[in-house]
Amino acid sequence: MKLFSPAIYNKSTISSCSGETMLKIEDFLKECFLQYDTENAHLYNVSALEEIRSFLHKEILNQFHVDIFLEETLSEDFFKNFDHDVFLVRHPRFLPAFPHSHDFFEIMCVLNGSCSNSIGGQTYMLQAGDILIIAPGTMHTISDTNEDSLIINLLIRSNTFDSNFFYILKDQTILSEFFKNTLYHNEKFSYLLFHTSVDSEVFTILTALYQEECDNKRYKNAVKNQLVELFFSLLLRNHEKDLCLPNPNGSDEENNFIFILKYMEQRYQNVTLQELAHFFHYSERHMIRLLKEYTGQSFSQNIQKIKLKHAAELLITTDLSQKQIASRVGYSNPNHLKKLFIQQYQMTPAEYRALNKEI
CATH class of the missing domain: 1.10.10.60 (Homeodomain-like)
Structure with missing residues (x-):
């Protein structure tokens, strides 16, 4: 039984774009994918890559009047458009694998299907239930060409992430210190990957977060911040043992x-x-x-x-x-x-x- 309602995630959280328009944008991206093989965009040379990025940005803006943020780097100024500390968006299917980074945290949550993510020259296949925390400044690419995939990106200001994630770990000094070093001082592999098997508790909170993002209710930012704290608390409590840590040397991961x-x-x-x-x-x-x-x-x-x-x-x-x-x-x-x-x-x-x- 699925733990989420597809109808909820078909809504768009971008104010300038309806859910119906986002589905049309995905259809357009799929056509481009089938015609131009943009799945491996990150493997193209720089000039070709920029041509693809510029073409899609221009076409989507002209046809659908939507800016889907295809910049190579994105700053926290992004949040000023929404006046919130946390923002959720569904990752568009068939979007080419553009290398990009940002100076805030991105948490990729795979609810259904699969996708690949490349970080530091290594590619990781993510399956339903995987939650990938990507640190600020980390160059990475996402390839999602699965018709049934459903990936939610949870974007969080750095100070909001710190005050929630590391506050939970405040009594575990060495673990908190290690996570900070992994996320802030590992030059190539600044990420944490949790295999949750679509934990009903964790993903129910994610659904509530997405619904809150879609609605325009009072105290929206405060409610989202509280839900994010609960999301991290359940993730760490239920899946600390299911955490994959990158080896800073690029060697095989040590599960213990x-x-x-x-x-x-x-x-x-x-x-x-x-x-x-x-x-x-x-x-x-x-x-x-x-x-x-x-x-x-x-x-x-x-x-x-x-x-x-x-x-x-x-x-x-x-x-x-x-x-x-x-x-x-x-x-x-x-x-x-x-x-x-x-x-x-x-x-x-x-x-x-x-x-x-x-x-």
Whole structure:
């Protein structure tokens, strides 16, 4: 049984374009696809690619009086047209695979059918239920030539994404840090891919978001922001285990890496490299390589970062002494913690507490 009503998604969320007009635009794109083989547009040379882009932009504007945003780069100024932090649009079927990027987040949600997405020179086949989070500045292409496909693009301002997605992860310091590095500092593969198998909870929220986008009701922006927070909460709660992480080196993905990070987070006070490697049935050498590839740091550096973040949290949320905090996060010598803390935060624990102490 389908979890969505096609009628809802046949509505257009672009104010200058009706749902019926968008379907006509798709028919036009299909004709172009069949006649000119635009599926592999991203493989053409630059001049040919720009000719295709210019031709389609001009024809769609002339025939349908709609601008479907075919620019190679798109800035957050895009949101000023809608005065919202979040915008949803159905990806037009048969649109050529134009390379493009934007300085906001794009979340591709595949409800039906399939499509391909190329990032960093690698192509990923997405199936129904896949949710792909693409970071700002990431050049990518989307190829959707499936007659029955249904792909919803959830476009979110960067600060709105941060305040929702990373707020949910605030208690998981190493996981939040890793996701930030993946999305903001991985030059080639800045994405997160969730395989949800069309989770009814997650996609019901997506449908509510799309319906809200179509309607012109009071407090629309506030409602969408709340729904986005719920969307991310359910996605992380239900599908953290179904997350595919890009290897920064372009090597094969390591399916256990999320669990490795969570294991370190939960046992950071006294976990050893030997214990970590043994638990996941890896050699210590292999575990060292994985941590270095994915985080850019050694085992001890990762553990130290976790300990210091927990120490910082205890300083501002408790009245524990520095000696008690050092013991609680896994340091027997409070002076050693103080030295490391100064290196990390450029101030002593006492100064940090005085500056940040909760009232």
